[in-house]
Amino acid sequence: xxxxxxxxxxxxxxxxxxxxxxxxxxxxxxxxxxxxxxxxxxxxxxxxxxxxxxxxxxxxxxxxxxxxxxxxxxxxxxxxxxxxxxxxxxxxxxxxxxxxxxxxxxxxxxxxxxxxxxxxxxxxxxxxxxxxxxxxxxxxxxxxxxxxxxxxxxxxxxxxxxxxxxxxxxxxxxxxxxxxxxxxxxxxxxxxxxxxxxxxxxxxxxxxxxxxxxxxxxxxxxxxxxxxxxxxxxxxxxxxxxxxxxxxxxxxxxxxxxxxxxxxxxxxxxxxxxxxxxxxxxxxxxxxxxxxxxxxxxxxxxxxxxxxxxxxxxxxxxxxxxxxxxxxxxxxxxxxxxxxxxxxxxxxxxxxxxxxxxxxxxxxxxxxxxxxxxxxxxxxxxxxxxxxxxxxxxxxxxxxxxxxxxxxxxxxxxxxxxxxxxxxxxxxxxxxxx
Numbered sequence: 001x002x003x004x005x006x007x008x009x010x011x012x013x014x015x016x017x018x019x020x021x022x023x024x025x026x027x028x029x030x031x032x033x034x035x036x037x038x039x040x041x042x043x044x045x046x047x048x049x050x051x052x053x054x055x056x057x058x059x060x061x062x063x064x065x066x067x068x069x070x071x072x073x074x075x076x077x078x079x080x081x082x083x084x085x086x087x088x089x090x091x092x093x094x095x096x097x098x099x100x101x102x103x104x105x106x107x108x109x110x111x112x113x114x115x116x117x118x119x120x121x122x123x124x125x126x127x128x129x130x131x132x133x134x135x136x137x138x139x140x141x142x143x144x145x146x147x148x149x150x151x152x153x154x155x156x157x158x159x160x161x162x163x164x165x166x167x168x169x170x171x172x173x174x175x176x177x178x179x180x181x182x183x184x185x186x187x188x189x190x191x192x193x194x195x196x197x198x199x200x201x202x203x204x205x206x207x208x209x210x211x212x213x214x215x216x217x218x219x220x221x222x223x224x225x226x227x228x229x230x231x232x233x234x235x236x237x238x239x240x241x242x243x244x245x246x247x248x249x250x251x252x253x254x255x256x257x258x259x260x261x262x263x264x265x266x267x268x269x270x271x272x273x274x275x276x277x278x279x280x281x282x283x284x285x286x287x288x289x290x291x292x293x294x295x296x297x298x299x300x301x302x303x304x305x306x307x308x309x310x311x312x313x314x315x316x317x318x319x320x321x322x323x324x325x326x327x328x329x330x331x332x333x334x335x336x337x338x339x340x341x342x343x344x345x346x347x348x349x350x351x352x353x354x355x356x357x358x359x360x361x362x363x364x365x366x367x368x369x370x371x372x373x374x375x376x377x378x379x380x381x382x383x384x385x386x387x388x389x390x391x392x393x394x395x396x397x398x399x400x401x402x403x404x405x406x407x408x409x410x411x412x413x414x415x416x417x418x419x420x421x422x423x424x425x426x427x428x429x430x431x432x433x434x
Contacts (some may be wrong), residue, residue: 002198003050007032007065008057009164011179016055019187027195029055036140036165040064048073052198053278055190057180058162059108064136066091074197078182079111081354082118088160088178089122096176104130105152105160106143107180130156144169144348153173205268207329210304210309211251211277212295213242215288216322218259235257237287243282248273259288260367262309267298274337293322296337320393333366345373354411361405371402375432381414382429403430 006016006029013031020029030051032043040061044054045068053074056062062077069075085105093100101124107115112133121127132146144166147159151173158176161167170177182190215238221231241252242261246253251265270277277294285292293316297308308327315333316325326334327347334344347366349355358368375383375392385399392399406412413433417426 002052002195002202003030004053004055005030005032005044005047005051005200006057007034007035007040007061009034011164012057012181015181015184016057016187019184020191021256022188023191023195027198029191034061037061037064037136041068044068052201055194055213056158059111060136060138060162063108063110067136074194074201074390076194076197078186078190079114082121083183083186084180085115085118085317086122086161087183088180091178092158092176096157100291101125102128102130102156103146103158103160104132105180106134106146106158106166107162109133109135125383138163138168140165140355146175147175148173168398183305205266207267207298207300208305209265209267209270210297210299210302210305211263211265211270212297212309212313213263213281213284214293214295214313214317215259215284216291218288218290221288221290234288238284241259241280241283241287245273245276248276259290262306264302270296270298273325278337291322293317294324296324297328298326304329333370343370343373343377345369346420357409357411361409361411363402363405367380367402372432382431384418384427384429386427406430406432 006020006026008016010033013033017029017031020027023029034040034093037060040056041064044065044197048069054065054069054076056065056075056077057076059079062075063074065075089103092103094413105115106309112131115131116129119131130150132143134143143163145160147156147161147166147170150156151159153416158178159170160178160180161170162180164179167177167179191223204258220351221234235320238259238261241254242253242263246263246265249263249265251263251269254262256262256266279294281294281347290318293313295309295311295313297312299304299308308329312325312327312333315327315335319325319335323335324337326337328334331346331348332344333347334342336342344364346369349365349369353418354368358365370392371388374388380387385396385403388394388403389396389399403412407430409416410432411433415429420428
């Protein structure tokens with residue numbers, strides 16, 4: 001059964017749980033109530049292993065949790081939409097029998113732009129819009145004071161807030177206040193998203209994973225050695241090290257001979273033990289005194305996973321220093337796995353226009369996507385051929401040829417020159433075209 005943690009203040013959690021009862025029995029939504037949104041960090045850190053996903057009541061707990069959970073964590077929230085805001089206007093108008101035009105509203109920064117759009121659609125003049133935006137490190141008292149001061153100055157007819165603590169403070173002051181709640185339809189949509197993510201994550205986790213570990217120049221080890229049975233002893237040691245890794249992966253080991261081994265396991269187990277795999281590779285390289293390449297393949301079947309692993313080991317052996325390379329079932333290649341320099345790119349594309357241009361430029365899809373992924377990861381607005389050559393382990397001459405061809409066929413452009421600190425001609429700066 002999938003378990004989803006529902007996190008928010010009591011009124012919001014009760015509202016979400018009322019809708020949760022409509023969903024299938026294999027999904028368990030677990031309510032987790034807080035008094036202050038600042039408690040969210042501790043909640044998700046302590047209880048993350050208990051759940052397959054998180055449903056947050058709004059953008060504030062979601063933003064706080066995003067800073068704690070991993071980037072690929074299954075988490076959703078109901079964004080405050082126009083219907084939420086319109087409901088507050090209508091409710092205030094009905095309760096006080098007035099045409100509401102002057103209100104004060106608080107909202108987290110990430111939703112501020114949409115809020116101004118919604119107010120503009122209502123035709124409310126800028127002079128009557130009193131909006132306070134804040135980040136996740138907000139001060140509830142200051143936000144409440146913002147609403148109170150405007151009310152006492154006669155500039156507003158009421159207040160709309162996203163915070164339960166602010167709502168309670170304003171009610172105690174006798175100010176008409178309304179929470180910007182999510183609608184039931186929006187809750188249902190968000191629930192469908194978190195359920196689908198939990199299911200896809202489960203199937204992804206249970207995909208077959210194959211690791212091919214290859215000790216390069218294995219046949220030369222015996223020639224270098226002067227000790228008898230050195231190669232056989234080394235093989236026994238390698239098997240012992242790999243069996244220890246297999247135990248952690250709950251996998252099976254197969255020796256293919258000549259320093260090549262395969263481990264069959266699940267994708268989830270392999271991804272969780274990447275650090276141990278890196279340690280194992282370092283140990284094997286030291287013991288055998290040869291480079292070690294690792295190719296990992298994921299797939300729905302053993303055949304597709306092994307096929308991807310073979311592609312991955314080939315990519316790994318083409319890189320300087322080898323290392324670990326993954327080929328996923330969706331065609332994405334991940335290089336320098338588990339390191340700060342990790343980079344992911346696709347080796348295939350369905351964009352006919354792009355393929356035609358790359359074909360004319362005599363540049364492979366893999367190389368183009370690799371450069372694109374590197375530029376994005378490094379945050380470069382422009383770069384030199386030396387930058388590309390250094391990070392992608394190619395010669396400067398080859399990088400110059402590639403970027404020259406990309407420029408010629410409209411996939412990159414010349415952006416100026418970079419002056420050298422030492423003598424020599426300035427380096428040309430390039431930028432990929434979007």
